[in-house]
Amino acid sequence: xxxxxxxxxxxxxxxxxxxxxxxxxxxxxxxxxxxxxxxxxxxxxxxxxxxxxxxxxxxxxxxxxxxxxxxxxxxxxxxxxxxxxxxxxxxxxxxxxxxxxxxxxxxxxxxxxxxxxxxxxxxxxxxxxxxxxxxxxxxxxxxxxxxxxxxxxxxxxxxxxxxxxxxxxxxxxxxxxxxxxxxxxxxxxxxxxxxxxxxxxxxxxxxxxxxxxxxxxxxxxxxxxxxxxxxxxxxxxxxxxxxxx
Amino acid sequence: xxxxxxxxxxxxxxxxxxxxxxxxxxxxxxxxxxxxxxxxxxxxxxxxxxxxxxxxxxxxxxxxxxxxxxxxxxxxxxxxxxxxxxxxxxxxxxxxxxxxxxxxxxxxxxxxxxxxxxxxxxxxxxxxxxxxxxxxxxxxxxxxxxxxxxxxxxxxxxxxxxxxxxxxxxxxxxxxxxxxxxxxxxxxxxxxxxxxxxxxxxxxxxxxxxxxxxxxxxxxxxxxxxxxxxxxxxxxxxxxxxxxx
DNA sequence: CGATCTGTTGATGCTCATCAAATCCAGTGG
DNA sequence: CCACTGGATTTGATGAGCATCAACAGATCG
Numbered sequence: 001x002x003x004x005x006x007x008x009x010x011x012x013x014x015x016x017x018x019x020x021x022x023x024x025x026x027x028x029x030x031x032x033x034x035x036x037x038x039x040x041x042x043x044x045x046x047x048x049x050x051x052x053x054x055x056x057x058x059x060x061x062x063x064x065x066x067x068x069x070x071x072x073x074x075x076x077x078x079x080x081x082x083x084x085x086x087x088x089x090x091x092x093x094x095x096x097x098x099x100x101x102x103x104x105x106x107x108x109x110x111x112x113x114x115x116x117x118x119x120x121x122x123x124x125x126x127x128x129x130x131x132x133x134x135x136x137x138x139x140x141x142x143x144x145x146x147x148x149x150x151x152x153x154x155x156x157x158x159x160x161x162x163x164x165x166x167x168x169x170x171x172x173x174x175x176x177x178x179x180x181x182x183x184x185x186x187x188x189x190x191x192x193x194x195x196x197x198x199x200x201x202x203x204x205x206x207x208x209x210x211x212x213x214x215x216x217x218x219x220x221x222x223x224x225x226x227x228x229x230x231x232x233x234x235x236x237x238x239x240x241x242x243x244x245x
Numbered sequence: 246x247x248x249x250x251x252x253x254x255x256x257x258x259x260x261x262x263x264x265x266x267x268x269x270x271x272x273x274x275x276x277x278x279x280x281x282x283x284x285x286x287x288x289x290x291x292x293x294x295x296x297x298x299x300x301x302x303x304x305x306x307x308x309x310x311x312x313x314x315x316x317x318x319x320x321x322x323x324x325x326x327x328x329x330x331x332x333x334x335x336x337x338x339x340x341x342x343x344x345x346x347x348x349x350x351x352x353x354x355x356x357x358x359x360x361x362x363x364x365x366x367x368x369x370x371x372x373x374x375x376x377x378x379x380x381x382x383x384x385x386x387x388x389x390x391x392x393x394x395x396x397x398x399x400x401x402x403x404x405x406x407x408x409x410x411x412x413x414x415x416x417x418x419x420x421x422x423x424x425x426x427x428x429x430x431x432x433x434x435x436x437x438x439x440x441x442x443x444x445x446x447x448x449x450x451x452x453x454x455x456x457x458x459x460x461x462x463x464x465x466x467x468x469x470x471x472x473x474x475x476x477x478x479x480x481x482x483x484x485x486x487x488x489x490x
Numbered sequence: 491c492g493a494t495c496t497g498t499t500g501a502t503g504c505t506c507a508t509c510a511a512a513t514c515c516a517g518t519g520g
Numbered sequence: 521c522c523a524c525t526g527g528a529t530t531t532g533a534t535g536a537g538c539a540t541c542a543a544c545a546g547a548t549c550g
Contacts, residue, residue, distance in 0.1 A: 064471045067389040083374045091476040129328045135380040143432030144312040187388030226309045231336040
């Protein structure tokens, strides 16, 4: 059940059997959420750390003017809120993009882990660093690239992240996001997102059929999106994963 | 000399004299940079962690199309690159916004600190978490707010951060950024930034005179910018700082 | 098989980019 | 002290990219 988490963290470093067992023991029971349910809400004060085990989720904030901004997408293995081991309040919310399964680790157990399993602790912090790095790339995307490059870049990123999570088949993956959700992440309206995607399709870069995305011309796509995966810091990942970079 | 760093980290928690001394001993000699100099560059592989002691700095990336995107502003006490204790390569660069002074801590010393001074280590990680939180708010800014609110929001944030660094006088602070630099951060052109600032000035919200910014009507400004400082996670800061929130 | 969510297409307008020129300002050297 | 210089800011004119409004077509599901 925690295979996804291990798989994710082993993109940073390999673990001993003992370490894996410790992590498994610390995991609480799984909880299921329906599509659209909130996982955690802003100003919440969670007492455990949540890990996404199955399905997709997303971080978001809503402005006072009512605009919805997505801040990150999570795939299986990703942490929802490790940072609450250091600050006590959430400053944003998360919802389930698809039906999803989460496990939780009690805050105190994380403390034990920080003290007694430094290698696991480091991997946790690595994941924070990577999240931050992704945020920076999104900032570049939204601040400096036109809408079509933004969407293309996001689709590239999701491919690599899904691949690191073992969820791809070559250059294809199940991509549950609606065009509205893609737009909410990249700061564009669903209408314009639709036009942009049509353009990417007509350019022969991608194909989408019932929630499955194929990147038809990876080299062209990378070029077009200016996609450079170094910011995902997967340098220690399995060679099979990295070779494509 | 490291007062700024201590001051910053004590916004998270207070330290013992011993802890402060340890931190002071670990600091290498100061290094001066001129305005515009690079502090660290992308793909660099620094062997020490740099701390900004004096002046301002900024993180940035440049896209292949040549667009310059600022990712963060640093004020005295801020870390340039703690994350390189966990990933080995920089994925962005930093430059000195003003003439600036930096100290460095060797990577190995940070390791010692992580192992033997957990409270200092936690404060370091807190600062990473806060950086990440600021990035999320910038994303909301750029993705979901019009240009005038963006700039106003940024100016509010910088006021509070400068205050936390002891660099304000009530609602005024020295703000060395040019309009171009403000624009590079918020994803707008210098021309438009100028128009926006003129509007904020005419609305009686701010005044700017030789690199000093005054927020004339803090309540109105907060309202206009939708500024809510909770994302800066200064809850443990001195009451005098927090009272204004 | 209607109801609802998602995606597509067209028309129009606003925000902001771009290009260009003028002004202001701080610093420099004669 | 003043002329010169280069950077920063301001202002105007024009246009592109994207938002918004609206209607419709598919898809999905009870």
